[in-house]
Amino acid sequence: MVEAVLIDLFSLPANLQNNIQGLLLNTLETIEKCSSIPAPFVYVMCCQRQENGEQESLLPALRDLQSLKKRLQVVHALTTAAGLYTIKQRLDEKDLSIIKVILPTLRKDLVKVYIDYLFTAVYQFEFEDLQVASDCKNLQIAEPQSEEQMVPTQDVAVIRSEIQMYLESLPSLNGELTILRSSLIPDDIFLHGFTTRTGGISYIPTLSSCNLFSSSKRRDPQVVVKENLRRLAKAAGFNPETFHRVKIDHANAVCITGKTEPDSYDGIVTNKKGVTIAAPGADCIPVLFADPVRKACGAAHSGWKGTLLGVSMATVNAMVSEYGCNVKDILVVLGPSVGPCCYKLPHESAKEFHQIDPKCVRLFDSACPYIDIRRATRILLENGGILPENIQDDSVTDQNQNVTFCTACHPDKFYSHFRDGINFGTQIGFISIRD
Numbered sequence: 001m002v003e004a005v006l007i008d009l010f011s012l013p014a015n016l017q018n019n020i021q022g023l024l025l026n027t028l029e030t031i032e033k034c035s036s037i038p039a040p041f042v043y044v045m046c047c048q049r050q051e052n053g054e055q056e057s058l059l060p061a062l063r064d065l066q067s068l069k070k071r072l073q074v075v076h077a078l079t080t081a082a083g084l085y086t087i088k089q090r091l092d093e094k095d096l097s098i099i100k101v102i103l104p105t106l107r108k109d110l111v112k113v114y115i116d117y118l119f120t121a122v123y124q125f126e127f128e129d130l131q132v133a134s135d136c137k138n139l140q141i142a143e144p145q146s147e148e149q150m151v152p153t154q155d156v157a158v159i160r161s162e163i164q165m166y167l168e169s170l171p172s173l174n175g176e177l178t179i180l181r182s183s184l185i186p187d188d189i190f191l192h193g194f195t196t197r198t199g200g201i202s203y204i205p206t207l208s209s210c211n212l213f214s215s216s217k218r219r220d221p222q223v224v225v226k227e228n229l230r231r232l233a234k235a236a237g238f239n240p241e242t243f244h245r246v247k248i249d250h251a252n253a254v255c256i257t258g259k260t261e262p263d264s265y266d267g268i269v270t271n272k273k274g275v276t277i278a279a280p281g282a283d284c285i286p287v288l289f290a291d292p293v294r295k296a297c298g299a300a301h302s303g304w305k306g307t308l309l310g311v312s313m314a315t316v317n318a319m320v321s322e323y324g325c326n327v328k329d330i331l332v333v334l335g336p337s338v339g340p341c342c343y344k345l346p347h348e349s350a351k352e353f354h355q356i357d358p359k360c361v362r363l364f365d366s367a368c369p370y371i372d373i374r375r376a377t378r379i380l381l382e383n384g385g386i387l388p389e390n391i392q393d394d395s396v397t398d399q400n401q402n403v404t405f406c407t408a409c410h411p412d413k414f415y416s417h418f419r420d421g422i423n424f425g426t427q428i429g430f431i432s433i434r435d
Contacts, residue, residue: 003096004041005031006087007130008103008111010080011047027102027130028072040100043090044074045083081163084114091123092204092219098124105129109151113159117223121216167227170201173209177235178413180403182333184392185290185431190297191276192288192431193236194335194403196413200228206420213280213426220425238276238432244268245278245428246301252309254298254318266306267315269298271323271433278430282415283338283407285377286429287312289319290331296323297431304345307373308352313384327385333392335429336414339406340372340395343418356380374404 007027028042073090077083091099103111108127115125151159177199185192200210207220210232214225226240233240244257249264257270257277268277269289277299279286284303291297300306300315312332319325340362345353350369353360357379362370374393382388394404407414407427415425 001098002040002100002126003098004043004091004094004100006099006101006103007042007044008101008107010045010077010083011104011107040071041090041094041096042072043087044072045080045087046074046076048076048078079162079166080111080114081118081159081166084111084118085163085166088118089203097122100126100128102128102130110155110159113151113156114163117160117163118221120214120219120221122219163223164227167201167223168230170227172199172231173201173203174198175209177210177231179232179236180336182288182392182403184331184333184390185288186292189292189295189434190290190431191236191238191434192290192297192333192429194286194288194429195232195427196336197415197425197427198413199235200231202228202425204423206415206423207425210427211415211425212428213282218423233276236430238430239274242274243276243278243430244270245280246299248280248301250303250305252306252311252314254300254311254314256318256322266302266311267298267300267318269296269315269318269322271296273433273435276430276432278428280426280428281335281337281407282417282424282426283343285337285373286335286427287315287377288333288335288429288431289315290333290431291319291323291325291329292331293329294319294323294325295433296325297433299429299431302373302377304343304349304353304371304373307376307380308356310380312377312381316381316384316386328387328390330386331390331392332381332386333429334374334377334404336403336405336407336427337374338408338416338418339374340370341406342408343371343373344368345371 075083075086175198178196179193181193195210197210202209202211202220202224204219210228211220212225212228214220214222229240246266246268247264249266251266253262253265254267255261255265257272257275270277279299279301284301287300287302289298296319298315298319300311302311316330347367350361350371353371353376354364356376360372360376378391378393381391407416408419415427417424
């Protein structure tokens with residue numbers, strides 16, 4: 001069932017602008033007659049240049065449309081990108097996902113490009129053509145056309161630029177962008193940090209505000225994540241065009257920058273200056289590696305599966321084999337991640353952590369024991385030759401460093417899958433070799 005209707009009147013020809021009220025009323029009457037109860041929410045997108053007070057003048061005329069008059073919003077915007085993004089915010093406030101778009105035939109293919117960039121697979125769209133007679137006395141909703149026209153490449157580039165400019169103009173939400181840094185990694189050789197959840201433009205509560213990961217299951221599109229990354233890169237001082245993030249598989253494969261990239265991997269290493277590598281985390285540990293002697297670095301995403309599979313040591317081993325690093329020179333920092341205070345796993349999975357060290361499990365005999373994936377990571381690293389003093393885990397080494405927070409315990413600072421559920425945000429750990 002359609003949850004919302006978007007009527008695109010943004011680009012009506014100038015000679016039809018004065019008749020927008022009649023157009024809208026006829027369309028709304030059609031929607032009301034065809035809709036089930038309750039009627040869908042209706043959003044009308046108009047160009048900001050129309051300064052005739054359409055919304056105010058429409059309201060008295062809606063007295064006979066009892067089911068729609070309280071569910072109608074007219075959105076004025078200077079650009080299509082601004083209008084659609086504003087409507088997206090209204091949809092997300094109400095958790096609406098099934099949308100019918102009624103728009104002039106010539107606008108359909110262009111608007112679909114905007115929608116592809118601004119929305120994700122969470123939303124379902126269907127389209128109907130709005131055909132307007134030249135005298136604007138009649139309005140009819142036509143059946144969707146089966147053939148789709150290709151939008152010229154140059155037009156797609158213009159749309160992308162328009163969206164980017166609009167997103168760049170938005171204010172940061174929920175405070176300043178904050179980067180956590182470790183004193184263990186030498187600042188004169190490496191640029192590094194761990195992000196928090198503040199200072200971006202993501203507005204959905206569980207993603208607000210500096211979410212750095214997009215997927216088909218979340219409402220943050222790639223363009224929003226890209227803008228958050230741009231702001232992070234500007235604040236941190238790295239080039240977002242030479243940024244590489246692991247492709248999560250919850251396993252132990254490692255990517256060597258400059259070589260053939262695997263389809264998925266949870267570790268990445270480089271010895272190239274100016275290339276920023278990163279690993280995400282939202283309970284899973286973003287782990288950073290730095291060798292100040294050989295000037296090489298790495299990043300790994302270590303969830304409970306990756307921890308058991310040894311992704312951290314796999315990253316260390318890649319640095320040793322590819323760049324000639326000495327294990328005893330490699331520095332390792334464990335970033336914000338879910339702590340043993342909060343994280344539980346089923347008993348069967350807990351057994352494997354218990355085999356690493358019984359201290360990795362609390363309440364082992366319960367159905368869902370508490371698990372310390374950080375301790376397990378440290379033990380596996382030390383078993384592989386990393387010096388204990390070269391591993392930073394604030395929960396045991398220096399609680400004043402404030403890098404290895406528990407993500408689940410600090411909703412104001414961090415995202416947490418464990419705490420927030422499916423539509424969770426993601427922070428990252430990043431590192432690069434300074435030029």
